[in-house]
Amino acid sequence: MTGLDLAFAATGLVTAAAAALAVTTRQVVHSALWLVVALLGLAGCYLVLGAELVALVQLLVYVGAVVVLIIVALMLTRAPIGPRAEHSTGPAHRVLAACVGAGTGGLVAAVLLPTATRAQVRPAGSEELARQIFSTWVWPFELLSLLLLAALVGAFAVSGLTTSDASGEGTR
Amino acid sequence: MSLLEISLRSLAALAAVLVLPLVAGQAEHKVMAHMQGRLGPMYAGGFHGWAQLVADGVKFVQKEDITPAAADRSVFRIAPAVALIPYVIAIALLPIHPGLSAAEVPGSVLLVLAVIGVGVLGTLMAGWASANKYALVGGMRSAAQLLAYELPLVLSVASVAMAAGTLSLAGVVEAWSPWWLLWQLPGALVFLVAATAELQRVPFDAPIADSEVVMGPWTEYTGLRFAFFMLAEYAGMVVMGLLFGILWLGGWQGPFADQLGWLWTLLKGALIVLLIIWIRVSWPRMREDQLQRLAWTVLVPLALAQLALTAGGVVMTA
Numbered sequence: 001m002t003g004l005d006l007a008f009a010a011t012g013l014v015t016a017a018a019a020a021l022a023v024t025t026r027q028v029v030h031s032a033l034w035l036v037v038a039l040l041g042l043a044g045c046y047l048v049l050g051a052e053l054v055a056l057v058q059l060l061v062y063v064g065a066v067v068v069l070i071i072v073a074l075m076l077t078r079a080p081i082g083p084r085a086e087h088s089t090g091p092a093h094r095v096l097a098a099c100v101g102a103g104t105g106g107l108v109a110a111v112l113l114p115t116a117t118r119a120q121v122r123p124a125g126s127e128e129l130a131r132q133i134f135s136t137w138v139w140p141f142e143l144l145s146l147l148l149l150a151a152l153v154g155a156f157a158v159s160g161l162t163t164s165d166a167s168g169e170g171t172r
Numbered sequence: 173m174s175l176l177e178i179s180l181r182s183l184a185a186l187a188a189v190l191v192l193p194l195v196a197g198q199a200e201h202k203v204m205a206h207m208q209g210r211l212g213p214m215y216a217g218g219f220h221g222w223a224q225l226v227a228d229g230v231k232f233v234q235k236e237d238i239t240p241a242a243a244d245r246s247v248f249r250i251a252p253a254v255a256l257i258p259y260v261i262a263i264a265l266l267p268i269h270p271g272l273s274a275a276e277v278p279g280s281v282l283l284v285l286a287v288i289g290v291g292v293l294g295t296l297m298a299g300w301a302s303a304n305k306y307a308l309v310g311g312m313r314s315a316a317q318l319l320a321y322e323l324p325l326v327l328s329v330a331s332v333a334m335a336a337g338t339l340s341l342a343g344v345v346e347a348w349s350p351w352w353l354l355w356q357l358p359g360a361l362v363f364l365v366a367a368t369a370e371l372q373r374v375p376f377d378a379p380i381a382d383s384e385v386v387m388g389p390w391t392e393y394t395g396l397r398f399a400f401f402m403l404a405e406y407a408g409m410v411v412m413g414l415l416f417g418i419l420w421l422g423g424w425q426g427p428f429a430d431q432l433g434w435l436w437t438l439l440k441g442a443l444i445v446l447l448i449i450w451i452r453v454s455w456p457r458m459r460e461d462q463l464q465r466l467a468w469t470v471l472v473p474l475a476l477a478q479l480a481l482t483a484g485g486v487v488m489t490a
Binding site for chain 1: 279296300312
């Protein structure tokens with residue numbers, strides 16, 4: 001057991017604990033804040049595995065932008081302080097959700113665990129990562145961008161910002 | 173690296189965060205005062221009121237630490253720390269002298285941007301957890317503003333990183349040459365505006381506008397926690413000033429860089445901090461819709477144009 005193993009186990013535990021708290025807390029903004037801790041823990045895992053660029057992008061994109069968006073959305077809706085009971089679900093729902101969660105978790109574990117052997121961690125630098133993204137994985141990468149663009153255009157169409165109503169109200 | 177060296181470097185970064193913002197704050201007091209034909213603080217400490225901010229600090233320590241009854245206690249209490257700590261990390265990453273920074277990291281350009289993005293969360297947490305309408309309105313204004321200006325900020329820095337061909341701050345300084353002043357000028361202007369907005373300073377201070385929303389997310393804060401938010405703002409000014417000096421003005425490059433490099437870096441940073449203070453004295457506050465229009469219709473296209481220009485330059489000279 002080396003220091004790196006210990007660090008990996010610690011960041012993994014922090015991530016898992018924060019993720020569990022994020023889905024079990026009764027306060028919706030606390031849930032978003034626990035998500036921040038979980039994402040930071042995940043960035044720590046990447047860092048321990050020697051993928052510092054992935055860790056930094058995780059920090060920049062997820063903590064810096066995605067979580068801020070989630071918190072803005074929460075502020076725009078009613079996000080009261082203190083635990084709320086009205087969005088809480090009944091026991092049947094919880095059992096069902098636990099079953100689905102355990103099933104998905106079991107499936108992922110069944111696929112991934114047999115492949116888990118002691119592998120040498122190759123600390124690949126930013127250059128190697130960039131080469132991989134822009135050569136081997138360039139098509140999936142670009143297709144994902146296209147998918148996001150399509151979603152953006154779709155959101156515009158759904159929200160009705162493109163149709164100009166007669167009074168001119170609501171359009172700018 | 174020994175434990176002693178690590179603790180020394182951490183202490184140096186902490187000292188920089190505790191001292192440099194005070195210098196910037198005192199400079200703001202005096203420079204603003206002289207620009208407006210006033211004297212500013214003159215008594216504390218004797219010589220031209222140099223100890224005014226120390227006296228302010230002593231006052232803040234003596235104030236009662238109040239948490240509002242309706243507030244979300246734990247989130248309310250840790251919000252100032254979330255706002256301040258990222259700037260401690262950011263200042264530790266800045267290379268001051270050839271081969272000298274508190275922490276040397278290969279991807280320091282990205283890391284600085286990432287931790288500055290985390291600091292934003294402190295304002296949002298404060299705005300929500302205060303259980304105060306003004307704080308919530310201020311928090312939402314601040315979130316909308318920070319989201320809008322994060323993009324041009326990152327794009328303009330990306331342009332410099334591309335020009336230098338490295339993600340390390342020290343590497344950018346090594347690669348810098350004087351003609352970048354012209355080549356990277358649009359990106360530099362975008363960064364200056366976006367950084368001022370990111371720090372929520374005038375003219376982008378709608379989130380904490382005291383005549384509209386009292387003090388925005390900081391309304392309910394008092395004593396040391398309020399002082400931490402103030403410290404975070406001035407530390408942010410120092411970080412942004414030094415970052416501008418390092419990325420666009422060549423950091424330690426100058427005559428006798430081997431001996432005087434640290435001086436050039438600090439002087440270039442101080443110049444930008446002075447510019448930010450000057451901007452504060454000169455411009456009125458922008459309205460919320462003007463803020464958004466400036467970010468999305470001027471800064472983002474300008475930053476993208478700079479990116480294209482940089483790409484062209486890199487391909488031509490490669």
